[in-house]
Amino acid sequence: MNSQTNQSMSLANPEGTNLSIKQKTAITFGVLGLFIFLLAIFNTNLPNKALFLISSLGLITLGTILYSNNAYLTKPKGIKNDGVFFKSISSRGTLGWITGIILTSFYIVLYFIPQYLGLASNGLPNTGLIALFDPLSKLLSGNPASQWFVYGTLYTLAILVFGYKFMLKYRHNRYEQLRTASVMFFQLGFAFLIPEFMSRLNQSPNYNLPYYDLKSMWPLNYYLFDSWSINGLLSSGSLGLLMLVFGVISIFVVSPILTYKYGKRWYCSWVCGCGALAETAGDSFRQLSSKKLSAWKLERWLIHTVLVFSVIMTTAMIYTYLGKDSSKFWLTQSTFLTSVGVFLTLVFALVMLFKRKELGKDARYGAYGYFIVIAALFIMHYTGTTDEIFLIKASSLRSAYGLYIGSIFSGVIGTGFYPILGNRVWCRFGCPMAAILGFQQRLFSKFRITTNGGQCISCGNCSTYCEMGIDVRAYAQKGENIVRSSCVGCGVCSAVCPRGVLKLENGTLEGRINSNDILLGNDINLIDLIKR
Amino acid sequence: MEHIVIIGNGIAGVTAARHIRKLSNKPISIISSETDYFFSRTALMYVYMGHMKFEHTQPYENWFWEKNNLALVNGFVKTIDTNTKTLYFKDGQSLSYDKLIIATGSKPNKYGWPGQDLKGVMGMYHKQDLEQLETYAPNNLVCKRAVIVGGGLIGIELAEMLNSRNIPVTFLVRESSFWNGVLPNAESEMINRHIKNHHIDLRLSSNLKEIISDKNGQVKSIIIEETGEEIPCNVVGLTAGVSPNINFIKSSNIETNKGVLVNKYLETNIPDVYAIGDCAEQRKAIGLRRPVEAVWYTGRMMGETLAQTICGHKTPYNPGHWFNSAKFFDIEYQTYGWVFAKPKENHAHFHWKHKDDTKCITIEYHTISNEFIGINNFGIRMRHEVFNTWLNEKRTMDYVINHLSDANFDPEFYKHYEQDILKAYSNQLQIQTIS
Incomplete structure (x- = not known):
């Protein structure tokens, strides 16, 4: 391929992708919010922590909302992928790499050296970023914040604000809207608020509940069967026992039934917290998965x-x-x-x-x-x-x-x-967890993505925007249903298809995996001949 | 074993190659001067719009060709000697074949407008057109306005492309309404409004008179035939249809008219030479289809069919029911069976449009037998398989309208309009009975 042309294409900075004044203002709000975190990390003695925490979370929320409104509500409903591969952030450009490095460093600090974030040891008060979150943590659970509380709050905030953005982006698509509302609900309620309230229960000597996100099943929740977790649950009366039983039932009863009826999407793109972050904050990066x-x-x-x-x-x-x-x-x-x-x-x-x-x-x-x-x-x-x-x-x-x-x-x-x-x-x-659900989805489920006869034009939008790296087009252009263990049922392939070829469906098991050499639309006798 | 040579690596040629490979071990060479690897032509627009990179338009990874023993030849065929079964390339090389498949596709029409070869004037068909557009219209500083000439499917796609980079577009359409040679009026008018909603300067009943050059041989402006108005612009897109890309064949013994003439077996007048896809012209039109069909799907079907013939199972090209699809900015369009711009004799149209002005359907049916003839659906996805079955079974209009939900292919949780449509249909029947 003429590499020079491609180069000029990626280097080109078409005016169309430049930011509007409103978008720049919105970004300023967001960056100011993040700047407060930075001040906290450097142990600046912020006078009224609650006020600063509210302003930083508020500024980030406000910035994302304003940005999304301006980016999507000013245009007619429809697919909004213009310039995705020209923007630095979404095409592995400089901004993409910088974001990647900051995120990676944040995770390393979070998991391995949380004291850098201000985590206190030996009963001393928190400092730095973690101290900034103390007021919110005390409000919810009554305890000072930990690095996990800071992480959980930011994680939930990201899902909520980017979920809002995603819902505007797909405001013509009710499947995407409902799915996003669902992950936002499960993250805020089940992963964030309920565990915090549960730990409030622990102030009573009758309870010793471990942190437990009810929707997070084993084996994703790999510590469910750790001794501290089981001991905690068993020593917390009937509530604890109930939770343990719920955990086991989720794995062996609830999940197989739902996966049989709807595929793994009921979990991966409607409930799961990892999926929630990927579908909302991660949406700008879905096109970067390898399709090889x-x-x-x-x-x-x-x-x-x-x-x-x-x-x-x-x-x-x-x-x-x-x-x-x-x-x-x-x-x-x-x-x-x-x-x-x-x-x-x-x-x-x-x-x-x-x-x-x-x-x-x-x-x-x-x-x-x-x-x-x-x-x-x-x-x-x-x-x-x-x-x-x-x-x-x-x-x-x-x-x-x-x-x-x-x-x-x-x-x-x-x-x-x-x-x-x-x-x-x-x-x-x-x-x-995805492996287990995927295994069942591939072999014992009614879910599939149906392709619409001979309508595929092999354009490649579906494959490009598949976050799981499935080469959707390879199936669609053969008129073959997509039955893949990795498909999380996000529905974006169907949304971006310009010819109405793909539809997520739950149907009968018979003929679920089909293969056609000759597509619908050609000579009927020829299609019959090839089938024989 | 006989050497199969295919000129053209588009959907027709590549489909033929793939199917011949499935059926045989014959050596196959695919020649192209456009690109090294097969790509989806219909997806070029998404590269300019930044939805995809060019690599994403390639349906097969690069190892696919060698693995399947398909030899890719980068070259431009200048002449064909059918007596010695030899192709001569522009660079002086040659290649001999046992069987030749011509699948060279189309080229944009140019009707002899003054200035049509200036810099900044281009079609939107080849990969090279995309590169041209990237050069002359990278953004709205370099290209302050673009004019598109010709209101068909490529024209509106080019308008969407330029619009994605905020380049102002003037869209000259010869007809009194967009694509109304194909679409019934109500649909065509809905698309007119949709085009204008995207801030495109749509000029109906307007023809191009000439393209004016600046002192560097580049486009400066165009003049409209009807009004004499001069519109300053930096790019002119010529999208007034396409015609078979067969200039290099004219000097050979292969018989051509508008395209390469073929019989129903896709054979030309010369033994062992075949033509498929956009460049083929049927000597006798099949059903209501045009002799030259420049459509992705028909190219693919001809490739599927010819592979059978080449591999010893002689098969006529006998496509099933007509179907097609397109997207007009944000409105998807599909069609199954025949819907004509004006109903044929003894036919009538039933039309339903949603009040948001982005969804509508038109069904053509026979007024005496009530037979369902075809459907155009805009903004609602319909199942190919269901309509194909209904057309095979010659279902009535009443049956189709009462079973429309079986054909719905919209994503889950989408609002359904079958009840609305049925109500509109019943009302129309009542009105007809009263009058």
Whole structure:
């Protein structure tokens, strides 16, 4: 390709993408709000913290609202992707890289050196940014803020204000609007407010509830079965027990039913907090996901490896928590381990028996491989070859998982790299929850994206704007339904299609995966001939 | 094994190549001087608008061609010698073939306007046109106004493109209303209003008289035939239709008229030479279709069909029911079956329009048999498969209007208008009965 032309295209700064005066004003408000954070980080002694906190959060909110109003309400309803690949922030330009580096650094500080943000130790009062958030934290839970409270507040704020922006951008599309309202609701209520109120309960000696976002299921919520979490829940009366039971039911009953009926989207793009951030604050980066076949291969290996890791880790954690004495625990170590083994074998056997044909060659090899490894570990354990259930101590597995997957993968890379790798890196390559839901979506679900006969013009908008890196066009131009485990059902491919080709649907299982060599519209006899 | 050579790497040529490859191991060469790799021509507009990068318009990754043993040749064919079965390239090289497929597409029409070859005058068809536009209209400082000549699908896309960079556009349309040779009046007028809502200076019943040059041989202004008005501009887009891109064939023994003449098997007058896509002209029109069909979908269908013939299963090109689609700024348009600008004899139109002026449908039906003939839908997506079935089954207008919800393809939670439409239809029937 003529590289010179492409270069001039990307370097061109068409007037059309320049900011209006109102947008510049809005950005000024937002930056002033962020500047207050900066002052706090540098430990400026801000006189009235509550006032400064309100002004900074208020300025950021106001700035985003004004900016969005000016960007979208001044234009007719419709797709608003003009200049996406000319803007520095959304095309891996300088602004994109700067944002990526700031986000990544923020996550590193947040996870590993929170004292830089002003987290107090030894009962001293907080300083810096964390102290700025003390008034809000005391108002909600009665406790001083922690780094997680600061993070949670900013995270929720981002989802709310960018959710507003997204709803304006798609104000012609009710699917997008309802979906966004849903993630905003779940983030504000379930992930932010309810846990804060729960910790208020803990002021009574009868309660010792762990931080628990009810909508965050295992294995995304990998610490649900940690001993501190289980102990906390079990020592908090019937409410705690109820929450633990709810957690288990969510995984084994609620999720399979909803995923069967609607696909994994009921969770990933309507409920989940990671999805919520990706769909709102991350929306400007969805076009940066790689659509290469090689990326898809990497994705399949990586995400299922994380799933296997999380299953092993959780099994080991629960195993260690349980005792050997059946009089103390109704569930003993060996019953637990046996039931896990039976469950995994059952899933493996049923899939290989009934759905074998629907799996790719590498998926089958992967399944065999992992099954053999887990089986071997179980056998070694039962034959007494090793004391530890999975060769390594459960607590080491747990801390390795927390560090590499929980912090580095989902936080530092997953969100920090939004402006470089796209907004769903974690959901696509790492999330074990997405792997389970995706597995079910691919094999046992009514959900699919239907393509509209022969109407596709192969333009590529659908693939470009797929945040999960699915080459949607490859299916659409063959008139084939899109049935992919990674699809989170955000609906953007359908929205950006200029020819009305794609529709998210829940239908019958029969004919869900279809393949046509010749598209609808051609000679009927020829289509029949090819089908035979 | 016989060497299949395809001139042109657009949708027709590439579809033929892919399907021949599925059916055989014949060596295949695809020649193009436009781009190295196949891209979606219909998506060029999105590159200028910044929705996509050029790479995104390429449906297959670059390794695809070698993996499937499809040889890509970058070259410009100057002449074809059908006696020796040899192609001669502009750079002096040559290539021999056993079977030749001509799939060279179209080129923008130029009607001999004074100044039509000035700098800053361009069509919007080839990748090179896009590069030209990027040079002459990168922003509204360099290009203070653009004039588009010709009110068809490419014209309105070019208007949308320039509009995305805030470049003022004057849009000259020869007809009294946008695309009203194809669209019924009510629809055409709705699109007129939509165009104006996007701040396009739409001039109906206006023809181009001439394009005026500045001292550097670049566009300075244009003059409108009807009024003599001079409009200063830096870019002129010529979008008055396209015609087959076959100049290089005229010197060969291959018979041409407007396009390369082919029979229903897509064969030319010379054995082992075929033509498909925009550049092919049917000797005998198929059904109500035009002899030359410059549409993405028909190019693809001809490619699918010819691959069968080349691989030993001789198949006539016999496309099914007509369908098409487009997008006019924010309004999507689909059509299934036939809806004519004016109803044919014994046909009538039923028209419904939503009050927001961005959604409407028109159904053409037979007034005596009540048979459903075709539908135009704007701002509402409809299922291809359902309409295809209804057309096969020769369903009545009454049936179609009562089952419209089965055909709805809008995203979930969208408002449905079937009840509204049914009510409008019943009212219309009553009025007809009374009068």
